[in-house]
């Protein structure tokens with residue numbers, strides 16, 4: 111798959127916490143309409159990298175450009191065109207899904223918000239729970255609500271940090287299918303982190319392996335399997351990580 | 355500008371959504387002021403019946419209690435709105451959106467005004483019916499007095515929130531305690547002259563001191579000098595600017611040290 115003009119361009123990005131480099135000289139780009147999987151074990155630096163793209167953490171050095179604009183200097187216009195979801199972040203449980211989507215729709219300046227919310231509630235099959243407290247939703251419904259929130263502003267870039275981490279396999283699979291379907295439909299760029307190598311194989315056009323803050327390999331899943339003569343990405347990763 | 359107002363009102367709306375369905379949050383607005391009022395009210399009734407009572411005791415104590423509560427609630431509203439987002443693990447959703455920290459704080463200030471109006475309506479009315487104390491006897495003076503208390507509450511609320519942003523849960527206790535720290539020096543229930551002379555400069559550095567001194571002067575003499583108002587306005591303006599600079603510095607440190615993304619974990 112050929113990617114469009116780069117949506118994200120990261121150069122020599124470094125984040126040190128005290129003496130420890132959580133992200134250590136990462137250079138990467140994500141093209142328009144591309145799904146990129148950022149893979150790595152726990153502690154590899156995936157979340158730190160995503161948070162720097164969102165301006166939530168400031169880099170120690172290096173540069174980030176999103177939609178051709180520098181982050182964090184132009185955070186506001188960048189964030190208006192992007193969105194974010196993570197297994198470790200929630201929407202307020204005491205608000206209803208409709209209230210939550212209304213608040214975030216207004217934060218993102220969504221036009222025709224009421225209709226947009228109805229459309230998303232229907233698409234993600236949470237319409238019948240729309241006016242109950244979010245606390246009453248099942249785990250699967252909550253994850254669909256989070257996805258609905260992250261699509262409210264019809265983003266050109268979606269940053270997903272372990273979106274399926276706390277889901278059971280069935281819900282995780284459905285979530286992946288939804289992400290894929292929406293990405294095809296809307297042509298948005300997705301940067302998706304996971305420590306589960308297997309799940310990304312099917313979803314990503316391209317994967318990046320992050321290990322101790324450094325990018326150690328990248329390519330389409332197929333290329334990587336061929337290059338390292340392995341059956342699946344997990345084995346590819348183990349081979350790289352162990353310096354084989 | 356239009357986008358700014360929209361984002362401020364979105365956060366404001368998010369917090370208003372909490373109230374109709376939450377008894378405990380409604381209690382938070384009404385319960386404490388109500389209890390304070392009852393205790394202080396009956397105390398003043400008792401004191402005013404004792405031999406040698408100061409004639410204005412009711413007004414001094416109830417006026418002080420109602421006004422102090424305005425400062426305290428104003429501070430609380432800022433901190434509680436922030437803690438609410440932290441506890442519900444919603445901060446990252448907010449700060450990953452186009453919302454700026456300044457817009458967030460602006461929304462919490464607006465919320466503090468609404469909570470102030472609701473709680474004050476109740477306490478002022480009850481003080482009148484139960485103890486025949488009419489706060490509006492302070493007349494036009496009430497406007498600058500109350501304004502200065504609200505702004506000073508914002509200052510303390512912003513400073514507290516900034517410290518929590520930077521230091522996390524360890525600092526949460528400040529949300530309940532920092533305003534109380536200024537109470538002894540603010541001449542709330544007694545004049546500045548009751549303080550040891552070494553502490554008086556501290557008192558005069560606090561905008562609240564001028565408000566409570568002014569209140570007593572109005573109650574006894576029916577008016578007060580203009581200097582009672584210039585000083586707290588100027589002090590508040592300076593403190594608000596400093597509080598905002600401090601907040602921005604703490605926010606930046608939290609971004610640099612990766613604390614912002616760890617809050618509430």
Ligand SMILES: Nc1ncnc2c1ncn2[C@@H]1O[C@H](COP(=O)(O)OP(=O)(O)O)[C@@H](O)[C@H]1O
Pocket residue numbers: 127131132150151152153154155156157158159611612613616
């Ligand atoms: N705020 C922080 N302060 C200090 N160390 C941190 C902070 N955030 C992350 N780290 C460290 O940086 C490394 C990368 O963390 P993280 O980006 O969360 O990894 P991942 O998301 O890949 O599991 C870890 O060793 C982690 O302990």
Ligand SMILES: [Mg+2]
Pocket residue numbers: 156157158272
């Ligand atoms: Mg992570």
